[in-house]
Amino acid sequence: QLQLQESGPGLVKPSETLSLTCTVSNDSISSSSYYWGWIRQPPGEGLDWIGSVYYSGSTYYNPSLKSRVTISVDTSKNQVSLNLTSVTAADTAVYYCVEGYYYFQQCGQGTLVTVSS
Amino acid sequence: DIQMTQSPSSLSASVGDRVTITCRASQSIRTYLNWYQQKPGEGPNLLIYGASSLQSGVPSRFSGSGSGTDFTLTISSLQPEDFATYYCQQSYSTPLTFGGGTKVEIK
Numbered sequence: 001q002l003q004l005q006e007s008g009p010g011l012v013k014p015s016e017t018l019s020l021t022c023t024v025s026n027d028s029i030s031s032s033s034y035y036w037g038w039i040r041q042p043p044g045e046g047l048d049w050i051g052s053v054y055y056s057g058s059t060y061y062n063p064s065l066k067s068r069v070t071i072s073v074d075t076s077k078n079q080v081s082l083n084l085t086s087v088t089a090a091d092t093a094v095y096y097c098v099e100g101y102y103y104f105q106q107c108g109q110g111t112l113v114t115v116s117s
Numbered sequence: 118d119i120q121m122t123q124s125p126s127s128l129s130a131s132v133g134d135r136v137t138i139t140c141r142a143s144q145s146i147r148t149y150l151n152w153y154q155q156k157p158g159e160g161p162n163l164l165i166y167g168a169s170s171l172q173s174g175v176p177s178r179f180s181g182s183g184s185g186t187d188f189t190l191t192i193s194s195l196q197p198e199d200f201a202t203y204y205c206q207q208s209y210s211t212p213l214t215f216g217g218g219t220k221v222e223i224k
Contacts, residue, residue, distance in 0.1 A: 039161075047153075047161060047204055049213040062212040096160045102208035103151040105172070107160035 002026050004097045004108035011114050012091075018084040018113055022097030029078050030055045035101035036080040038071060040093040041110075048093075052101050053080065060101075087115045119143050119207050123216035129224040136192040138219045140205035145185045149209035152181055152190045155218075156201045164203075165190065195221070 008020035022036070029036065037052035051061035053071045061069050070083040080097060092115045098104035120143035130136050140150065148168035153161035163172045165181035168188060178193040192199055200223055205216040 046217050047206070047215040049215070060211055064212070098160075100163075102149065103163055103166040103206070104153075104161065105163055107162070110160050 002099055002106045004099065004106055006095060006097050006108045006111040008111060008113070010112060011116065012087055013117050014088055014115055015086055018082070018087050018091060018115070020082045020095055020097075020111065020113070022080040022082075022108060024078050024080065024099075028075070029073055029080070030075045034099060036071075036073060037098045037101070037104070038080075038082045038095060039098055039104070039107075040095045042090075042093045050082065050084075050095075054101075089115050091115050118212055119146060119210060119214055121205055121207055121214050121216035123203075123205055123219050125219060126217060127220040127222060129222050130195050131224045132195055132197055134195045134224075136195050136199075136221060138190045138203055138205075138221075140183075140188045140190070140216050142186045142188075142207055142209075146207045146209035148184050149207055150181070150183065150188045151206045151208060152179075153204045153206065154199075154201045155204065161204060192221075 003025040005023045012018045034055045038050040051071045053059045068085045072081050094110040094112050096110045097108040099106040122141045124139050150168045152165040155161045164175050169181045180191050182189050202218045202220045204218050
């Protein structure tokens with residue numbers, strides 16, 4: 001079974017860039033027709049879709065974040081990356097790496113990112 | 118964007134109860150509707166996809182129904198491990214959107 005593990009800084013300053021990595025285990029990112037993505041959950045709130053990337057590199061972003069977000073795959077490291085620029089306190093959330101596009105069959109444990117000076 | 122509205126936002130129930138959660142879409146999404154369970158400190162776990170297909174490994178007491186704009190998640194006999202928050206999610210069009218969640222608590 002796939003395992004997904006998020007990693008990255010837990011604290012980011014306002015206006016800076018949030019960068020997270022998802023390391024995938026037990027299969028190759030590019031061995032099947034996988035979609036990978038990120039969702040987030042502000043403390044005490046619901047779930048929001050950030051965007052998805054096909055194993056070939058095609059991307060799909062939430063229009064509300066599109067100008068600030070980049071999701072990419074690094075097949076050499078078997079990782080999926082998320083970059084979110086110009087962060088504000090509203091970007092404070094638990095960020096989850098997910099596998100799937102229409103629905104998310106696998107999900108990482110999540111990593112809390114706090115935006116604060 | 119397609120808005121997803123869940124009801125109720127919370128409910129109290131006892132072990133063995135039959136529980137029904139409703140999700141309504143702001144426009145027809147055919148059967149592009151998925152359900153997740155989330156426990157504190159964990160990511161969402163897929164229960165139902167395509168409105169009524171049971172994800173592998175999910176107990177058969179969970180079932181989903183509906184099409185168009187109105188959908189239902191039913192737990193036929195609530196078990197202690199089912200106390201959690203449940204979310205619906207539409208995959209008919211991007212941006213993919215979730216309902217606000219239904220928290221199932223112990224009565």
